Amino acid sequence: MHTPVSKYLNGYPAELVERAEQWLTSGKLGDWLADKYPRTHHVQTDKALYHYVTDLKSQYLRQSAPLSKIVYDDKLDIVHQALGLHSVVARVQGGKLKAKTEIRIGAVFKTAPAAFLRAIVVHELAHLREKDHNKAFYQLCRHMEPDYHQLEFDLRLYLAFQESRRGH
Template sequence: MKYLAGYPEDLKKQVQGLVAEKKLASLLLKKYAVAHEVRTDKALYQYVLDLKSRFLRNAEPISKVGFDNKIHVLQHALGMHTFISRVQGGKLKAKHEIRIASVFRNVPIEFLRMIVVHELAHLKEKEHDKAFYKLCQHMEPDYHQFEFDLRLYLTHIDLAGEALWGGQAEAV
């Protein structure tokens, strides 16, 4: 239950009950029937830009977006936002990149949106504080529910070793 470490004990016991009764997978599949169609880095880039233009028009541009095989959920990263500053000539150039763990190439769109919203929020708010989560909820009102359900899915993969929406389960 490492993905649910910060949640209340009664909630963790409910999840343990679902796991013991082998009902966690069916609950997730009932709630989220199909995986998203964003399969390529190009499609992911467009998806991220669409969300950015809808909610963060004045934020700095994003130079690169893609799925990344090197991000391991075990290291508590679902995605990464990187900010690189370089001096070119007499000017300081900044680049923002967003990388999403490849394990999320075959998940419901709600999970992908939650991760993308999280990474986009880092364009405005660097720390995981109240303002950060308020921005996440502005972009995705069900942010916290999707995050919890994603943690349930990661728990399922961790215990059962299988993906639910196609693709192979990666080591989480």
């Protein structure tokens, strides 16, 4: 049986998954997450998200392709089984091929702790330079967010906790 924890921590050591499962069933996980990540963010609109992402991009990835669209997407986690999506949309305009780069962030992150929104944005921005989840990709993530690996793990715990509250 797949529990929310095993679903989100797939690939992690079994003892870590078991401990997280125990925290979830005992009710400790939610309190721990709330204590560790008490600060939410105020990035609630697509316009605010656009500014948030472009500010990070200009700080770390000035030379990367410009972003034409940055939005929250309420269908993203259902359709793509993803938290964020980086895509390049190619269109023919006047006989020329124009590529537009888009970032879509799962709408679930409108109410997530600020650190988790940052982790997702950093992840999607890293895809501007590195398409695959390879060593260079994770080095870039850590360059933009030194605590990236811990945030990614805690984010998975947060998602498991949220799913358990919804009763799925």
